[in-house]
Amino acid sequence: MGHNAHRLSLEWSRIEPAPGEFSRSALAHYRRVLTTLASVGLTGFVTLHHFTLPRWFAARGGWLAPDAVELFVRYCNRVVAELGDLMPFVCTINEPQMIALHGYLEGYHPPGMTNPILWKRVGRVLLEAHHATVRAVRDEGARSRVGLAVQLPLLEPARDDDSCVAFCRALRTEIVDLYLDGLTGPDRGDFLGVQYYRRQWVDPAVPTLFAEPPAGAQLTQMGWEVHPDGLRQQLHRAAAAGLPLYVTENGIATEDDHERVDYLETHLAALAQARSEGVDVRGYLHWSAFDNFEWAEGYRPKFGLIAVDHDHDLRRTPKPSAHAFARVATTGRLDALRHGIAVQA
Template sequence: MPYQFPDHFLWGASTAAHQVEGNNTNCDSWVMENLKGTRYKEPSGIAVDHYRLYREDIERLAALGLNSYRFSIEWARIEPEEGRFDEAAMGHCRDVLRTCRNLNVTPVVTLHHFTSPQWLISAGGWESEDTPARFARYCAHVMSQLGDQIPYVCTINEANTPIGIDKVIKQFQQGGSASAQVGMNMDFQEQMRNYYAELSKAFGLPPQEVHTFLSPRSEEGLHIIFQSHVEARAAIRQVSPNTKIGLSMSLFDFQSVPGGEEQAAHELHEEFLQFLPYMEDDDFFALQNYSREIYGPEGLIPVPGDRERTQMGYEFYPEALENVIRCASKHLNKPIIVTENGVATDDDTHRVAFIDQALKGVAACITDGIPVKGYLHWSLLDNFEWQLGFSKRFGLIEVDHQTQKRTPKPSAYHLGKIARTNTINTV
């Protein structure tokens, strides 16, 4: 199948700091992974040792033919105690960016990817009215020193994810079943109450006052997340005016059968449309998609038994990406960068097929004039998938968790060939 993409298209892959770097000991997730009765299958530990091996990982990305790397900077490393910024951690980030520049790889940087400093959670976390100012201060510190090396920055990864978590909780409370949505294998009820008791001890707060980014959200808490984006954007513009700023959102392709149209429209509003005012002044939209959801008169329809499921429980449906791009473009008149799209599977031939179908949809959108500026596959490396541990395989590059040996999969070479065939220019 021929691909038609513009010059300067960003071809790349993505990672998140906590999922690949290892020994992120000052963040909230580290606490939760190591608690008695933890809901995590296993702790992250050294993850895939990317904090030490980042140079060869980025070299591998470039050698494949990719020209862009999306990664995150870890707030808990930069500001391990409130108001104290770690210059060694900043130096590490500076060298990651230098490595990208030397290899002609365009960095797309995310400043918050799910994990937060432990001190922030003890200070009220993502329900505290002080969090937007604290987050903006951190972003300003990073971008004042590194912004001239960062052409694209996402303030927050998947700012709407807490909505999906609330849905999973409600499904369990109502006695229903839920797939491993949003990467969290959530088993609540009595075990969860015991877990939160341990969590409250760790952060010195009552259980109901422990508010990590991935905790259930109040309406005010949702506002705090998006207001953090607004204040961070303003702070970044002051210190790094040439950096393009966006927000990352995770969206399903919301579909319906007769009788489910109103419910599907409600889900789109709840997860995307209600937040459009917060993004009006952004420079681009960072879009993330993995599958679809289909709604009927009774609500969400389970994935039919004859449809392939991924390791995450999603329906294998790469066609969703085109639909979500078209939907986002209709409602938000901004350039789009696909910052995550991929599939968890041990069968790499399915990953190749997923990439082909997803890119066919991206190309169709571009042909129709939608300004899609890049496709960054999730993920570069097999990594730590939060509560599910290391068992889910999203990577273009296989990682032996025992030896840390890297082996590019056929899908890595496949995506690299597509990139080289079309363009390897960077922005």
Template structure:
């Protein structure tokens, strides 16, 4: 495929927990238990971010950290898809909520399958290719009570869930992502101890990561048995790695971080992928093992912004794995929409550069389609191409940067 080809996928992504919540999940239980703490930590956590005052009211409010019923996308998806169609999208990534499909072990909710079929039919009716994510961090409470992915014997539960969903939806979808950001989940939940289950054990994190590689590989085989035409991958979180000097410790720091963030998982799974899904938000500059980013431009969450650097990442990973690349997430928290057009412009230039360097690109899915619940940050970060007014019946408003993106999509299509 090529950026200017008719088959190139242009669109955006969501995770359906973030748009609609789900009570029977480990994340919902965690947010209820931690909302007060998260609200009390906002001022300290974001004190050095220039826009900290802009979001202080929400950041200090424990209710901000409760997903509830999200932005009511589940009720309004048809009207939401009207807006995406107006932006000339031809692709849309979403996720299946495991706890809704399988509320108890081995007990499947046929009504949820019917909903998913209607939902996917609406995506297609609006001219978009559905890209399905099977696991976007949230899991049924019953699964985590069994130990979740910490135990190898529990992999079968996810594999059985995946087999059920793919069997039911095989006529509705073609593109499947097994896992979203295995490395963010393992780091935040098992090393940093910031997310559920709030552990700080490198050994447990290693086991979880290993079990996710094994489960991915088996789900790939399951998918191919159900429908050989399925295109299967993951949504893998990565970055650009930059050396600030030639010190031995810096070389070691880069090598370690590339291995633990990319190669550990991808070396074990790339042969069970039909393409490589990539989530990219930042470049990291290393002095030894320490990240020292310039932070000349930062988004509302304080993340360093150098979007042009995605080119280097695409070239590096394509040269290593020789898989077509679908960018499954790429974006920024930008409440006043002052940087998103610049971000998109820089990113699109980087995609052109990467393609000129020989990278086979399948598509670009921006994060995010709509403002929604941003995990442990709650509702205050604004990643959406489409703004959501939480105080006014969740009204949607297409941001100027989204109009710019729509114009560029038409330009690439030659219309």
């Protein structure tokens, strides 16, 4: 499909199914996967933690356990020792702010808490875990480039009154600024992964803290507002961290492949504009290659460039958008996206 990079995650619970017990078969499995990636010319972007936790770690209190960072680093040390030669890029933690927000304030991801104090505490623990993991990777002597992958929604106040504006600013501090401004010192990493999907309207008067998008806004299957220029704006904000940027996630949940091609075109154009304005963006990884299991939503949202048929042995069929994206990947030209395209909804 013309890609030269592939992002994947390692499952901590497979590798360390019990405390201090590391599975040779799981590590061998991932070694085969990463070896295959390299053999076909794909650069691996390997995420060490993508939302899920081993049950034993969760039972200890998860990220609130007093030794949470120490235990996570022990797992990372073993992974790097076994697989570091096959991981050109390492993402330490995927979307730490969403782990904190969804799991400890909104409560719709595990552990299902709605506690503002714990929300803020977990965010800082995850940032500490990132720094500790950067040190661990380097101490193992791996040549991997290491970075944090953050989701950066464009947050706007739903109303132009003082309380709403102030609350939006406070929420932006915890969801965006904490992580970008916290990437300081020798262990901040080598790059920053930027993940962008939507604009969100902040409203302290709404129980969920986020108002519905304005009437008439284009929405995805997830109910997210499509706002391409938000990617350009958030790339500029991320650039303030002073690290090279890679877009490690960006995509749309839709059954309509016309929409997916439109989304690709407008968001890649926003990325190109950011680059032309001086932002150091070095790569783009689309979310996602395949229709995936979307955490609290299951298989309903269709994010993939490639369809997966769960009724027929997981048969995989590239969508027209996959071929469109491949033309951009192989030529480096956005105008190649629609060349000869005939998209079926």
